[in-house]
């Protein structure tokens with residue numbers, strides 16, 4: 001989720017003169033209303049009715065990012081890219097804070113064509129990313145509880161699902177339970193200065209450290225855990241950092257994340273190298289257009305990699 005350009009932001013409550021609004025001590029400006037019955041504007045409730053997929057891929061995108069979704073469908077988001085493994089891809093979006101109404105028809109058309117968009121009626125802003133993730137968890141728990149695994153990814157990644165499935169998830173084994181992995185952050189804490197984009201006020205999260213959590217660009221969890229995360233999120237104060245918040249949910253469930261093999265999830269950009277990229281799951285900071293230009297080479301039989 002990190003440095004994607006944030007849409008024009010709405011004024012926070014604390015920028016509104018104190019006289020203009022009654023005080024609302026229980027919720028801070030960065031905390032969207034939650035729990036709250038956000039409604040699905042676009043949904044795919046029957047996608048998983050016939051057969052539960054091995055993996056549900058949830059990709060966070062902004063409503064106007066039609067081109068990004070098109071590139072992702074043809075590259076790492078291709079549902080048939082891992083032979084013998086059923087993958088179900090869904091894009092997660094909210095409502096554009098300025099162009100919500102004109103984009104509605106565009107999104108409806110794209111949705112009718114591809115049947116892979118979930119949209120709820122919250123504003124699609126940086127500080128609402130947690131709602132986007134929770135919408136995905138809600139969908140899995142309501143409409144696809146039999147999925148073995150769930151991957152949440154941001155748009156700006158290079159993702160190698162074949163390696164994730166073959167190396168970490170191993171479909172020949174019984175699905176893991178209460179399992180989550182990715183790039184694990186330990187002993188990190190909230191930034192308290194308002195100068196940061198990722199600033200978290202003490203009123204929103206009082207502790208100085210977060211429980212261990214998986215970095216937001218891409219993480220994987222077992223299907224059973226997606227439902228538990230969604231359920232426990234209804235009972236916790238929401239944090240605008242979606243990845244830390246999922247770690248807090250696990251902590252509240254008495255669970256924790258599992259470290260991944262070293263070098264498999266990369267939070268820094270690495271230069272493209274077919275052999276190297278074929279032995280990792282994720283590299284952050286790859287835009288969809290760039291992945292689109294690399295993908296034929298990555299998928300091609302052109303380069304033979306040493307065993």
Ligand SMILES: *[C@@H]1O[C@H](CO)[C@@H](O)[C@H](O)[C@H]1NC(C)=O
Nearest residue numbers: 073074075078079080081082
């Ligand atoms: C997805 O991958 C399959 C198998 O490699 C390929 O036949 C298909 O054209 C791809 N689909 C898209 C939309 O690129």
Ligand SMILES: *[C@@H]1O[C@H](CO)[C@@H](O)[C@H](O)[C@H]1NC(C)=O
Nearest residue numbers: 030032121122123125127128
């Ligand atoms: C999050 O979405 C809610 C519902 O649309 C909206 O009221 C709120 O202003 C948004 N919060 C932020 C920080 O953008």
Ligand SMILES: *[C@@H]1O[C@H](CO)[C@@H](O)[C@H](O)[C@H]1NC(C)=O
Nearest residue numbers: 207208209210211248251252
């Ligand atoms: C916050 O700190 C308290 C007191 O040390 C601890 O009991 C609690 O588990 C912590 N919460 C999280 C989410 O780490």
Ligand SMILES: *[C@@H]1O[C@H](CO)[C@@H](O)[C@H](O)[C@H]1NC(C)=O
Nearest residue numbers: 296297298299300301302303
């Ligand atoms: C395969 O290799 C040849 C020779 O190096 C190159 O011209 C061609 O573009 C490559 N094909 C792909 C799909 O990268």
